[in-house]
Amino acid sequence: MTAEIDGGGETGALIERVAALITARIVTDTGHGQLGLEFAARAARDEKTRAVLAPMRRAQRDTAARAVAEVSDRTGTGPAVPPELAGLILHCLTNGLVNEHLADPEAVTADVIEQAFSAVLTALLLPTSRT
Numbered sequence: 796m797t798a799e800i801d802g803g804g805e806t807g808a809l810i811e812r813v814a815a816l817i818t819a820r821i822v823t824d825t826g827h828g829q830l831g832l833e834f835a836a837r838a839a840r841d842e843k844t845r846a847v848l849a850p851m852r853r854a855q856r857d858t859a860a861r862a863v864a865e866v867s868d869r870t871g872t873g874p875a876v877p878p879e880l881a882g883l884i885l886h887c888l889t890n891g892l893v894n895e896h897l898a899d900p901e902a903v904t905a906d907v908i909e910q911a912f913s914a915v916l917t918a919l920l921l922p923t924s925r926t
Contacts, residue, residue, distance in 0.1 A: 806870045806920055814912035821893055822905045828893035835890075856882040863919060872920050881919045888915055 821828065838845040860882030867874045874881050892911060895903040 806866070806872055807917075809866065809870075810913055810916040810920065814909045814916060817889065817912050818905050818909040821889070821896055821908055822900075825897060828897055831890065832894065832897070852886070856886045858882070859885045866920060870920070875919050884915065884919065888912065 834844065834848050838848040856879075860878040863874050863881040863885070864878040866872070867878070876884070888911065892903065892908050896908060
């Protein structure tokens with residue numbers, strides 16, 4: 796995703812590129828998603844696994860937060876929420892869509908996943924004026 800952000804461009808086009816890349820990863824790398832589910836389930840009941848998994852998940856959320864902050868700075872849009880919260884939202888959205896795609900790939904298709912990411916990224920990066 797960092798390479799896409801570095802590519803610059805208009806915010807809407809950037810959102811579309813990032814949403815397409817994340818979607819492609821979710822639908823083509825189902826083994827990674829399955830492994831993530833297994834580790835999350837194990838971490839819920841095993842403290843040693845949690846001790847390894849929690850810092851990895853924090854790092855993923857932090858990376859997403861930095862990416863949101865960078866895009867916001869570069870485009871002058873200002874995130875709708877603090878970058879750390881945006882990172883959490885995007886991380887949870889990714890995990891949730893992975894789960895749903897694995898459980899029901901006929902309904903949670905690539906198009907649906909891409910639409911979900913585009914909608915959330917747009918809401919996070921292109922806040923409307925609030926009066």
